[in-house]
Amino acid sequence: MSARCIMVLGTTSGAGKSWLATALCRYYANQGLRVAPFKAQNMSNNARVVAAAGDGFGEIGSAQYFQALAARAAPDVRMNPLLLKPEADTRSQVVLLGQAHAGLSAMPWRGRSLEVWPQIAAALDELRAENDVVVIEGAGSPAEINLHESDVVNMRVARHANARCLLVTDIDRGGAFAHLYGTWALLPEDEQRLIRGFVLNKFRGDAALLAPAPQWLRERTGVPVVATIPMQWNHGLPEEDGVFDDRPHGAPGAVHTRVSVIAYPRISNLDEFQPLKNIAGVRLNWARSPADVEGADWIVLPGSKATASDMAWLRAQGLDAAITAHAAAGRRVLGICGGLQMLGEAMIDTVGVDGNAAGLGLLPLVTSFEAGKTVRLADVRFGELHGVWRQLEGVPVRGYEIHHGQTAQHPAMAASGDLARVVIPGIAWQNGAGNVLGLYLHGMFEDARVLRALFGEQALTLDAVFERMAHGVGQWFDPASLALE
Template sequence: MAKTIMIQGTMSNAGKSLIAAGLCRIFKEDGYRVAPFKSQNMALNSYITEEGLEMGRAQVVQAEAAGVKPSAAMNPILLKPTNDSGSQVIVNGISIGNMPAREYFAYKKNLIPEIEKAFHSLSEVYDIIVIEGAGSPAEINLKQDDIVNMGMARMANAPVLLVGDIDRGGVFAQLYGTVMLLEPGEREMIGGLIVNKFRGDKTILDPGLQMIEERLHIPVAGVVPYMDVDLEDEDSLGDHLAGKERTERAAVEIAVIRLPRISNFTDFQVFSILPEVHLRYVDRVSELGKPDMVILPGSKNTVQDLLWMRQNGLETAICKLEGAGVPIFGICGGFQMLGESLSDPHMVESESAASTIRGMGLLPVRTVFGKEKTKTRVSGSCTGIGGIFEDLSGMDVEGYEIHMGETTRSLPPLTYIMESQSGSHLAKMDGCQKGNVYGTYIHGFFDKEGIAGTIIKALMEQKGLTFEPGGSFCYEEYKEQQYDRLAKILRDSLDMERIYEIMGLRACLKTH
């Protein structure tokens, strides 16, 4: 059976996901077969596996760092918020319906066998499993029937590394308060403390580290600096939705509409890497300005987010930009919004009654929401595309679809694609284009080599500028470099010998 290590945090966004990913990479480099695991994840960023199952993207990032294929067993429960008090519940990659928070809290203990089954399926294959907790283990109102923090640690017999976020201040209070709110048996499971996101001279921190060790009788396993590593965020608490700072080379400005229920915002991360691009997220008309391109992202509730844009004036502002020739690109829910109408006969998204609402009217498509969710990986190529992005024609695309609803069009599609799930292959059409308005259901559309560069080249040429990329840019290679960089930083700042020791493994320390 696999050895385990669990990363818990004093709060959300303390850096658990990133440290877990870095440890996955380190163990891979040291010759171990390693897999990530998070029993329950709450996020609107999701992914479709080769088997057509849905899982959280945080574990996808960790699997990539570990050099293994993502599997729904790595995230057996995914909660996708539908409103402020309820979520869609996805178990082992398949939705079992929507539940209010209180109903799910009472129901979740029934899912323990599913969690155990998923964990043991990984444990039989891998040498090490890196487990990530959620939020804080000291949420005393949630400790009953806990399945994601100390409850999961007991299930997996996993020693715990507790991560505190010094960037928010009060890190020693975070660590001390969290540990003291745990039961005595739970405290004994913590094998080390980690201070994360530190800036400055570490020697100034040493007296505090010594004191916290003396008071808690738990060793400090490392002080991790604030890392300049470009990897996907798990959710909207991360830094990426703040946008990136404009650089001297940034000749193109792309505005992404920050919908209240935005999903899969990682679709646009490739643009944030290109120095020629200033990518920013906006949620009000006063912030929109006149960008070179507007992107409408995916949404967990397309209807409500379209109505939100209609009420705050963003819909009108975007239509005016389109009339001025600014290209508009919609992904998934954003593509549906661009159409003529959205119908919800089964009340999939409507809160009170079945309805049909008008879309933005920028694409000749109509969407009808059905009861079944489309979940599939796809690959194909762009068709005879016109408008500013005509050079996309003939280029390969790949990614995945996660959406409710079927869309019909009165113009040719944007892409011809092939579904590839569990050995079956189904050809179909996707998306639509009219003038400088484009829409597709494909998440990851911009990631395929050449796509983002072609779009930026067209936007720069429209402004009379020349796009001179520094060689061929491959997003996959870039991510691999970032995983290596993350592992190097963690090796330099964590006591890996101690971490191996608390896992019951002999240290295998490499020099990088």
């Protein structure tokens, strides 16, 4: 028997599709149902490593990874069969069923749909056959009529699954009722019939003031407003699609640690910093200028999908000098993946993957880019550490690697006696002074053992976040709208 399918569509990007789909995954899982998430195509540089066919590993979008955890299901490449990782404004790396695909990456956007739809449909059908419920997330808006003929992620998926569709809009931005009505009106009649409920998200104020708009919408569309979701500040779910709030983040309490994460244009895997936002006394801000890192206790250089380009941007902003001065003062600097590569002396690209660039020179390392990509889970232990990072010495950590670069000691600097301390072979290095640490491992802040070592406490767990979200669904929705026929 095929699973029943509920689909979350949005009037715009950032309307709250990923958040609501995650909440619904836990809501249905709490009913004792076998639940799987699905998003046919995701465009994001936030990716996770999951098990793939055989003994290999593959990539899926972070949102579907977290939705799988909310559903109490093992994350699977079929849950996000097509992942587009932007490398420039007009170019993305295409990942199909977990694996980078050079041929598809070179194809025009519209021509690609004919090639990928059979694999997308097969992945969805397999998940439907194995589960009671599949919670499907759309992308952008289903009313992007210029892309309707080549659609593989919105209404084509809804029709294929005969899904009950919820259309969510961000009422905090204004124009919510126009967005809902206009999106519905631009759909063909057979697709309009699949829209079973409108959802107002991020509402602040008195719900009584919404009248008579919901009734007006129902009279003209036949679709009821089935939920009004209050604004969820600091909800605890990692950010999605590179959309993040520029306000300083942190749990309540006196501030003891200020963390500045460099927000270069092609930042990737920014979702891994959510646990830092959930720790009392930690304040996190996204830094784009030297002024943004003033007074920081830590500077973090995160992952990047275009390391050489982002290194050039960093220099253009004057952040290179600010980071160097921060390190010279003995304060903590952490580089993760692309950030590790930037901390070294040089990045060398002879295969056309990323480009050549000089690094910040804070670690005596050199990175060479390779055509093949390292994609794997890692279960390792921090080795000997010195200086301010010494709390991590001997701490086990579980995370993941996604990188084209291969990093090693700079040979000429080694000959002169300038050596990086190897913390985890092939994964992590430290400078002599002990305040600069670079590693290829993503996800270290999601490991409770690391948080206890660094902060002496545990952040709000993801499972607690999922439960809170599911409880909200039970409060805010008309129960009939979530019934599975």
